Amino acid sequence: MATVPDGLRRVAVFGATGSIGTSALDVIARHPGRLRASVLAAGRNVEALVALCVTHRPDHAVIADPDLLDALANALRAAGLATVPHAGMAALDTLARDADACDTVVAAIVGAAGLDSTLAALRAGKRVLLANKESLVLAGELMLQAAREAGATIVPIDSEHNAIHQCLPADGDCSGVARIVLTASGGPFRGRSRAQLADVTPAQAVAHPKWSMGPKISVDSATLMNKGLELIEAHHLFGMPADRLDVLVHPQSLVHSFVEFIDGSTLAQLGLPDMRTALAVGLGYPDRIASGVAGLDLLRHGRLDFESPDTDAFPCLALARAALVAGGTAPALLNAANEVAVSAFLQGQLRFLAIPALVEHVLATLPAADAASLDVLRDADARARDVATQALTTGTLH
Template sequence: MSTAPDIREVAVLGATGSIGGSALDVIARHPDRLRASVLAAGRNVEALIALCRRHRPRHAVIGDAAAFPALRDGLRAAGLDTRAHPGSELDALVAGDACDTVVAAIVGAAGLPSTLAAARAGKRLLLANKESLVLAGELLMRAAHEGGASIVPIDSEHNAIFQCLPDAHAHGGLRRIVLTASGGPFRGRDRASLAAVTPEQAVAHPKWSMGPKISVDSATLMNKGLEVIEAHHLFDTPGERIDVLVHPQSLVHSLVEFVDGSTLAQLGLPDMRTALAVGLGWPERIESGVSGLDLLAQGGRLDFEAPDLEAFPCLRLAFDALAAGGTAPATLNAANEVAVSAFLQRQVGFLSIPALVEDTLAAHPAAAAGTLDVLAEADRQARRHAEAAIARFA
């Protein structure tokens, strides 16, 4: 007689964002095996309460301390049993028995502490916070190994590699990893034509629905550069064996080439729910709500081209930071966050984003990064430098 699978208790960190929404959509499709037990958001109390009404989690967390009373009172007014928590309690929640699976989708360096807490506690970690690996990849992978955590990357590219390279035996025959990039909204444009682009144009991604910061990163190709650094840590592969191809259809999410000449690729429609369903159900396959891929309906062709590193130097800067090692990726990430924020606030132009990042990397050479404190200090110094330099690049 078969028995029903245990219900997986899932903490969704960044629940009000696009990835959080996709995760909750997949979870809601499987009430017999998945439950959203913890929902965490940054400051959007109303949206978090609305999600709590629908998904009835045991716990809700708001990162903004000033918003905690509104969350607590709002949950009570809605007649919900969900317990409200300030952001200071998030790490303990994800490390405790409130969940066994964590969707780490808090954007930016703010997502690192909770991601590390989940890894140390041995949780299944659906990793969508790329900064955790860029900032502290060695520390995170070590924490996951020591804690017995399993990491399933949720970026479509790394999830594709995960599906093509699921075990150490296959990894032994690996020749190279090829990450694909859509090229963003400005693919094919030369550097000069990018000087006057607006934030509205930069966030209008042709394939994916994402938040403004990630959308700008896609437009500059920094997103792909960060993914190169992620892939290095996730799959223990040196940068010289990681390549990038621009693939505008966004149907081939990545490729893995082996020493015997075989190349495996994972294809699918550009919808984050596929990767999330892989993470939530693995090694089983579960329904995601995404339809199958009809290549003829998609135009019947797959195109590939080399990235233009002159027009989009952020990708080159990321490869340089990976080669430098130590604190360089943390410096890269921090400077990029400052530069993208300044661009979105119209303080600098689009081409100033890579210029600010390169200026910050030059001012802060890589140092050994053995502890989180060292990385945090490198992050702080890079942010201070980039913020002070904004006026020079306005």
């Protein structure tokens, strides 16, 4: 393993080939004396992972699919790299815990699959740049408890939560906060009525007007489920109850969130819609470091618009808020059902408007229970997937 210079932060990028991972690597590469990508992990794309390894020379590379270990090892060897190959999710957990492998983890694996490695990093007291919202939705209380007990640091990388993080007092004291307002772009279908959404295609849903994101999160943005999941995240990250969390649609995506204080002051964080800003905040925290993102020219942009979300056309936001209020296993049920629904939609097996219908069906079928342990939450996740899959199989929601 390479010798680590004093002050050099060793960063594991989980989800390295995705949009957040590549943005993180762009920021890391801008600070060679301060940051180093020591672990890179991807799902199944060996070629893309090896290409990143050629550029960034990590100590370790992980492919999630165990069947691809030989392909990864051979490709690294052919590229003349000393990077150690690994495969399987257990390898991610091990490297997340390993003090020599990394001190910072960019948690950008999509879906509930990112939970174990994120928990492993928190339990090891690492700095976690949290981009995997599903793990926090699924097990927020357990994750925050793990971070407190191990002295880990969580810096949220969602642009909205990162904005809130920047607006709150550095000591984390939220006693003076009256309300948090998350902003939403409105997605590609802002302004459409429910009837106008009936024939939406996957290609249309993933064409986000402002952000370059993966297909799953792009669909979540189109349904406003993404904003619903972010409400649940904000509840856990900042200790805010549901009645002090709001959402405003802001199509320019320049104001990333607001924090309203009890003295009548409101602070907002503004910036161009580029994930590298939030990643630079997390990688450099508490210092500010260059991200490669230009400053915001408000004169050129001209205006900032805000409107209330349309929960009739986009009921996922209301479903998520109801799950937040219900608590317990309800957010885990919501998240699992949504993952199944979005996957089915992307595969052409489900209509766009049937996504919230499937989520609602699962929540009605499986009442929320106390989330006493990770096993209880995993069981809720599995049962929600079973109920959702069964509904898809019978075709009742198509």
